[in-house]
Amino acid sequence: xxxxxxxxxxxxxxxxxxxxxxxxxxxxxxxxxxxxxxxxxxxxxxxxxxxxxxxxxxxxxxxxxxxxxxxxxxxxxxxxxxxxxxxxxxxxxxxxxxxxxxxxxxxxxxxxxxxxxxxxxxxxxxxxxxxxxxxxxxxxxxxxxxxxxxxxxxxxxxxxxxxxxxxxxxxxxxxxxxxxxxxxxxxxxxxxxxxxxxxxxxxxxxxxxxxxxxxxxxxxxxxxxxxxxxxxxxxxxxxxxxxxxxxxxxxxxxxxxxxxxxxxxxxxxxxxxxxxxxxxxxxxxxxxxxxxxxxxxxxxxxxxxxxxxxxxxxxxxxxxxxxxxxxxxxxxxxxxxxxxxxxxxxxxxxxxxxxxxxxxxxxxxxxxxxxxxxxxxxxxxxxxxxxxxxxxxxxxxxxxxxxxxxxxxxxxxxxxxxxxxxxxxxxxxxxxxxxxxxxxxxxxxxxxxxxxxxxxxxxxxxxxxxxxxxxxxxxxxxxxxxxxxxxxxxxxxxxxxxxxxxxxxxxxxxxxxxxxxxxxxxxxxxxxxxxxxxxxxxxxxxxxxxxxxxxxxxxxxxxxxxxxxxxxxxxxxxxxxxxxxxxxxxxxxxxxxxxx
Amino acid sequence: xxxxxxxxxxxxxxxxxxxxxxxxxxxxxxxxxxxxxxxxxxxxxxxxxxxxxxxxxxxxxxxxxxxxxxxxxxxxxxxxxxxxxxxxxxxxxxxxxxxxxxxxxxxxxxxxxxxxxxxxxxxxxxxxxxxxxxxxxxxxxxxxxxxxxxxxxxxxxxxxxxxxxxxxxxxxxxxxxxxxxxxxxxxxxxxxxxxxxxxxxxxxxxxxxxxxxxxxxxxxxxxxxxxxxxxxxxxxxxxxxxxxxxxxxxxxxxxxxxxxxxxxxxxxxxxxxxxxxxxxxxxxxxxxxxxxxxxxxxxxxxxxxxxxxxxxxxxxxxxxxxxxxxxxxxxxxxxxxxxxxxxxxxxxxxxxxxxxxxxxxxxxxxxxxxxxxxxxxxxxxxx
Numbered sequence: 001x002x003x004x005x006x007x008x009x010x011x012x013x014x015x016x017x018x019x020x021x022x023x024x025x026x027x028x029x030x031x032x033x034x035x036x037x038x039x040x041x042x043x044x045x046x047x048x049x050x051x052x053x054x055x056x057x058x059x060x061x062x063x064x065x066x067x068x069x070x071x072x073x074x075x076x077x078x079x080x081x082x083x084x085x086x087x088x089x090x091x092x093x094x095x096x097x098x099x100x101x102x103x104x105x106x107x108x109x110x111x112x113x114x115x116x117x118x119x120x121x122x123x124x125x126x127x128x129x130x131x132x133x134x135x136x137x138x139x140x141x142x143x144x145x146x147x148x149x150x151x152x153x154x155x156x157x158x159x160x161x162x163x164x165x166x167x168x169x170x171x172x173x174x175x176x177x178x179x180x181x182x183x184x185x186x187x188x189x190x191x192x193x194x195x196x197x198x199x200x201x202x203x204x205x206x207x208x209x210x211x212x213x214x215x216x217x218x219x220x221x222x223x224x225x226x227x228x229x230x231x232x233x234x235x236x237x238x239x240x241x242x243x244x245x246x247x248x249x250x251x252x253x254x255x256x257x258x259x260x261x262x263x264x265x266x267x268x269x270x271x272x273x274x275x276x277x278x279x280x281x282x283x284x285x286x287x288x289x290x291x292x293x294x295x296x297x298x299x300x301x302x303x304x305x306x307x308x309x310x311x312x313x314x315x316x317x318x319x320x321x322x323x324x325x326x327x328x329x330x331x332x333x334x335x336x337x338x339x340x341x342x343x344x345x346x347x348x349x350x351x352x353x354x355x356x357x358x359x360x361x362x363x364x365x366x367x368x369x370x371x372x373x374x375x376x377x378x379x380x381x382x383x384x385x386x387x388x389x390x391x392x393x394x395x396x397x398x399x400x401x402x403x404x405x406x407x408x409x410x411x412x413x414x415x416x417x418x419x420x421x422x423x424x425x426x427x428x429x430x431x432x433x434x435x436x437x438x439x440x441x442x443x444x445x446x447x448x449x450x451x452x453x454x455x456x457x458x459x460x461x462x463x464x465x466x467x468x469x470x471x472x473x474x475x476x477x478x479x480x481x482x483x484x485x486x487x488x489x490x491x492x493x494x495x496x497x498x499x500x501x502x503x504x505x506x507x508x509x510x511x512x513x514x515x516x517x518x519x520x521x522x523x524x525x526x527x528x529x530x531x532x533x534x535x536x537x538x539x540x541x542x543x544x545x546x547x548x549x550x551x552x553x554x555x556x557x558x559x560x561x562x563x564x565x566x567x568x569x570x571x572x573x574x575x576x577x578x579x580x581x582x583x584x585x586x587x588x589x590x591x592x593x594x595x596x
Numbered sequence: 597x598x599x600x601x602x603x604x605x606x607x608x609x610x611x612x613x614x615x616x617x618x619x620x621x622x623x624x625x626x627x628x629x630x631x632x633x634x635x636x637x638x639x640x641x642x643x644x645x646x647x648x649x650x651x652x653x654x655x656x657x658x659x660x661x662x663x664x665x666x667x668x669x670x671x672x673x674x675x676x677x678x679x680x681x682x683x684x685x686x687x688x689x690x691x692x693x694x695x696x697x698x699x700x701x702x703x704x705x706x707x708x709x710x711x712x713x714x715x716x717x718x719x720x721x722x723x724x725x726x727x728x729x730x731x732x733x734x735x736x737x738x739x740x741x742x743x744x745x746x747x748x749x750x751x752x753x754x755x756x757x758x759x760x761x762x763x764x765x766x767x768x769x770x771x772x773x774x775x776x777x778x779x780x781x782x783x784x785x786x787x788x789x790x791x792x793x794x795x796x797x798x799x800x801x802x803x804x805x806x807x808x809x810x811x812x813x814x815x816x817x818x819x820x821x822x823x824x825x826x827x828x829x830x831x832x833x834x835x836x837x838x839x840x841x842x843x844x845x846x847x848x849x850x851x852x853x854x855x856x857x858x859x860x861x862x863x864x865x866x867x868x869x870x871x872x873x874x875x876x877x878x879x880x881x882x883x884x885x886x887x888x889x890x891x892x893x894x895x896x897x898x899x900x901x902x903x904x905x906x907x908x909x910x911x912x913x914x915x916x917x918x919x920x921x922x923x924x925x926x927x928x929x930x931x932x933x934x935x936x937x938x939x940x941x942x943x944x945x946x947x948x949x950x951x952x953x954x955x956x957x958x959x960x961x962x963x964x965x966x967x968x969x970x971x972x973x974x975x976x977x978x979x
Contacts, residue, residue: 523966546813547965557863557876558908562975569972 001253002182003069006211008076008091010116011101012109012467016131017077020101020163020172021059024075025242027170028061058196058209058255060239065177073173074255076196076211078115083344085471086291087197087323089118090271093287094196094211094255097125097180099172100147104130104160105137107438108150110409110467116151127179128155129172134162142436149435150409183213185252191215191223191276193250193258194285198268200319204236206262209255210274213285216251222277223260226284227269231277232260265322291323293341294402294472295348295368295451296385298329298494299355300337302362302574302585307336313359314338317351324351329386333494333578334364334588339386342368345451362574366494367591370447373400373475387496390482393533399498400475402447405430407440408458410466415439417461425449426500444473448498453592483508485515486529486536490579497591508538510594516540518587523548526581599927600655600686601866602848605638605675606859607664608881611698614732615802618794620861620879621662630885634859635671637888639678641858641877644891646682648866649856654683656690656845659713665695669707676712690754690844692717697735697743706750715754715843716747717787723777724770727763730804731791744781756785756843761819762812763791764804771815772822779826784841788819789834833915833967850912851920852928860884870930872905874898903976905929906937910974914967919958944973 011017061073078091092098098119102108119126128147130140140160147155159175161168193210201207210217217223221234238246239256250256262268271288275281301310314326325341342348348368355361372384375398376391384390390399406427410418412434419429422443431442445454450470458466481504485495495515499507508530515528519542530538575582609624610617657679659672672693679685692715693708705716720740722728728736740757747755759778761771778786790812793799807815820830828836832850835843848855857864861879865872876896878884887893900908909929913920922933931937941957944950949963949970963970 523962523969545966546810547816548968558911561911562907565968565972566975568968569975572972 001185001187004072004074004183004253005097005176005180006074006076006095006183006253006255007097007099007176007180008078008095008119009099009101010078010112010119010126011099011131012103012112015101015103015106015109015112016163017101020099020129020131020161020169021075021077023163023166023169024061024073024173025059027173028063028073057242058240059242060255061241063173063177065174067177071177072254073176076255083342083347085114085118085469086289087270088115089122089287090194091196092119092122092124093271093285094194095119095124096183097127097176099176100126100128100151100153101131102128102143102147104133104140104143105135107143108146108409110407110440110469113151113409113440114407114469116153120153125179125181126151126153127172127175128153128158130158130160131163133160134165134167146436146438150438150440183253185212186214187216187252189214189252190279190281191217191221191274192281192285193217193274195225195268195270195272195274196255197270198262198265198322200265204259206259206265206268208258208260208262208268208274210250210258211255212250212252214252214281215276215279216249217258217274218249223258223274224277224280225262225267225269226273226275226281227288228267228272230267232262234258234260265320269322291343293323293325293343294371294447295342295344296371297340297342297348297368298331298334298337298366298386299326299340299352300331300334300364300366300494302364302576304335306361309359310337310355310361310363313355313361314340316359317354321351323347331366331388331494333492334366334576337364341385345455362585364494364576364585364588366588367497368451369498370402370451372402372448372480372498374398375400375477387482387498388493390498398477399480401478401480403444403473403476404447404450404470405473406443406445406450406468406470408443408466408468409438409440410462411437412439414462414465415441418458418466421454421457421461425454445470446476446478446500447472453594456592481532483511483537484531485511486527486531487519487578487581487583488527489529491531492578494588495591504532505537507594508532511591512538512540514590514594515587516542518590519581519583521545522581524580598650598652599853600653601649601853602656602658602845602855603654603679603683604845604855604857604859604862604864605657605659605664606857606862607634607659607661607667608860608884609666610661610663610696611666612732612734615798615804616731616791616793618797619662622881624666626666629666629881631667631671633885634881635667635674637885638675638858639682640888640891641893642678642682644888644893645856645858645864648868649683650868651684652854653686654679654689655686656692656848657685658692658694658845660692660694660717662694663696663699663719664693665699665704665708669704669711672708672713673711680712690715692756692843692845694719695743696733697739698733700739700743700746702746702750705747705752709750709752714752715756716752717756717758717843718743718747720744720757720778721760722763723774724763724766727766727770727774730764731760732798741781744783753784754841755783756787757781757783758787758789760789760791761815762807764806766807766815768811768815768818771819775819775822779823779828784838785843786823786828786836787834788823788836790816829917831917833964847916850916851924852909852912867930872900872930874900902929902931902936905931907971907974907976911971914959914970917958917964919956921955921957940973944970949973 009017058076062070063073064070076091076094078088100116130143144155144158159172192214193212196209198206198208219234224231236246236259237250273284301307323343326338329339330336352365374382374384376395377397426449427443427445429443433440479501480498481501483497483499483504485492512528512530521542525544526542528540529536572582575584608620608622609629610621613623691713693713694717696719723737725737823836830836831842854866860881862877864875875894877893878887878895926933948960950957951960
């Protein structure tokens with residue numbers, strides 16, 4: 001066990017985590033050059049394109065140190081986004097050490113700070129690494145100071161690397177061996193293994209990635225998932241090198257995979273403890289929780305004929321994404337679809353993109369909403385994740401909305417802009433700390449403001465420099481109202497949003513104007529109204545087109561004319577018919593583009 | 597099938613190919629085109645193609661282009677003589693020749709008349725010298741007027757001029773001025789159509805600034821009112837005539853009648869037995885000449901299925917202001933009205949997109965302005 005090191009990498013997007021991981025694999029000989037595809041660990045297209053890791057993975061690498069010993073380095077990759085903070089915490093819990101990678105030309109980002117705090121809380125040794133020192137703009141001294149000031153860990157002697165050129169990479173591995181403690185645990189005790197992640201494989205079913213804390217896990221062993229009490233028989237175990245290699249045992253301190261006949265990943269919950277049926281551990285590992293989606297949106301196929309394909313696609317996605325939920329929803333405007341639950345906005349975007357790309361579906365997504373606690377006059381409380389479900393005003397005693405604690409790091413030049421934005425979004429400032437050039441801001445913000453356009457706005461007011469991390473804080477009563485949109489006097493349920501009363505008028509106005517821009521002119525005037533209850537608070541009119549008949553048509557050759565009309569008709573098919581009005585997909589997300 | 601039909605003859609050369617033109621026309625120097633060979637090819641093409649006509653009477657001939665008036669009177673005469681010999685021309689056969697003012701010569705036009713041409717369609721496009729230049733027309737306002745006047749003096753009564761609107765930078769006043777000058781000529785027929793930028797044209801590659809959709813609509817509304825005030829009836833989307841002076845040849849297209857097209861790139865639509873077919877001929881003039889010599893000028897034959905027939909019938913007939921009858925539909929498409937289109941027609945009547953009067957179905961005034969949308973209702977998707 002003394003020759004095992006379990007570690008993970010904390011890094012902001014683009015700070016070079018994947019490139020560095022690839023270097024480790026290369027140095028340790030995990031793959032031949034031919035097999036070495038750029039950024040091995042991010043295997044999904046979206047992961048490679050966006051540079052975001054969605055699923056945690058692990059590689060087990062043999063490394064011979066200059067002290068003459070060969071170590072088993074287990075590198076546990078972590079999902080890299082605010083929406084996945086629970087998954088990150090479980091990946092970190094499986095490690096004794098972490099590398100904090102910071103781009104030496106940029107500096108510390110909020111998300112790295114949050115993850116570092118989690119790592120420190122979990123007792124990990126955090127080793128600062130300054131990457132991209134080959135860049136002319138690299139300023140290691142400044143960034144090292146920033147790490148000390150903002151995160152509060154010792155960075156007096158940071159490791160300097162360029163993952164791109166390979167400079168300093170070996171030193172990082174040596175540093176890991178000296179600074180990261182070897183795992184502790186009792187190989188003879190009752191089995192205690194932490195589920196770091198799980199995913200579905202078409203051939204073998206669910207593959208579970210675990211860290212063994214105590215005891216040993218072997219094929220044919222009967223094990224139990226302690227949160228559900230369900231029993232399974234271990235079929236295969238092994239490690240990723242990064243190729244999947246079977247082993248005869250995984251014992252205390254080791255990281256590897258377990259295949260044990262689990263049929264769906266919701267039975268292999270991240271953070272759960274696996275133990276031995278005949279020699280069950282007395283206690284579970286700390287930190288387990290059931291992940292609950294907190295952002296919801298309706299997703300509907302543009303063509304009703306695609307409904308079954310859409311459901312199949314959702315089923316398939318769900319196989320590999322336990323934090324995603326869906327149930328049937330019927331909208332008067334959009335027909336049959338599903339109410340989908342996500343961990344956050346990025347998660348929602350990723351799911352949507354995968355559905356459109358991997359399953360070739362034309363979809364309409366409605367504006368995202370959060371979960372509200374609605375206190376009714378009969379003293380009961382209902383949870384609402386869809387504005388259309390909001391009970392009649394006379395039955396509602398109060399609406400409570402989720403509030404988050406947001407941590408924002410921003411260069412001081414932009415701090416004024418960011419504060420203005422947070423206040424506009426009904427934020428309440430909790431803290432403001434200067435760390436050299438960076439300012440750490442803490443705000444309490446209503447999540448419903450954040451899910452609309454907060455990320456985009458934050459990026460634009462800070463020219464991309466602000467970074468952001470959040471945790472759920474509490475529910476708070478708030479004067480919220482449902483804002484409806486009427487197209488030609490017909491209420492369009494899919495366009496309803498819940499907004500703060502004080503903002504409702506300006507919101508209604510901006511929304512009506514935005515819809516006017518997004519909906520193309522039609523054969524008749526189209527009236528767009530925003531209403532609260534029966535009161536119309538804003539109105540715009542999309543003036544009718546005057547004509548669309550093409551003047552010239554000589555009888556001889558009609559093929560071109562026919563093609564043109566066919567093309568126009570195909571374009572319309574991608575729109576949704578609301579009454580006699582053709583509404584494009586983007587219009588349903590208009591609320592995200594409203595500027596107040 | 598023994599309904600009368602139309603004959604289209606394509607002459608594929610122009611002295612200059614204008615920036616907006618997407619027709620099968622090719623620029624040529626005067627007298628640098630193979631006139632005699634082409635005339636012979638047309639006659640061979642006609643003889644080969646006439647089998648499909650089965651002796652049906654030919655009610656109209658339209659010699660279009662290109663610029664057919666580039667050809668000599670003798671050439672046109674030879675072509676029309678061949679038509680007379682090979683086909684069963686009706687006694688009142690309308691014979692139109694397309695002309696451009698730039699090719700006008702009084703003597704030649706007298707020759708066209710002797711050859712049998714009894715209708716002229718003159719490509720004026722605008723009377724505004726600035727616009728004519730932008731459109732790359734190679735004639736001026738005076739040539740246009742001179743052509744019309746001389747043609748009238750030569751005894752041509754049935755004359756059409758083509759006029760375009762929504763031209764680059766055109767104002768409403770300028771457009772109405774064009775219309776006023778056209779109406780002042782007091783001709784029996786006027787074609788008034790909007791400039792559209794078509795793919796594969798110079799205007800498409802280097803787009804001029806043209807009036808917006810709304811501006812074009814304003815021009816169209818005002819111009820049509822002025823044309824109507826001048827005593828013309830709009831019988832088709834862009835065709836206006838005095839009483840009884842509709843263009844018989846185009847009317848046949850719009851009524852989804854049959855026609856044989858000969859010459860480079862010409863299209864035909866013919867009912868042969870129970871089959872309704874479209875044909876296309878080789879487009880490039882040079883290749884056409886070679887192909888005719890080998891009797892391979894027809895490069896594409898397409899049999900129309902019932903979905904094609906319904907759509908193409910509507911595409912043409914709904915352009916006519918007075919519309920069509922159920923009998924027209926059954927006769928042209930050989931399909932049963934109640935078994936195919938009747939439910940959809942009822943639906944569109946109920947929506948107010950179609951109207952019905954004295955057995956004729958036609959687009960409502962509103963839908964007539966949105967004919968593209970209305971026609972899409974008749975497109976059936978082929979998966």
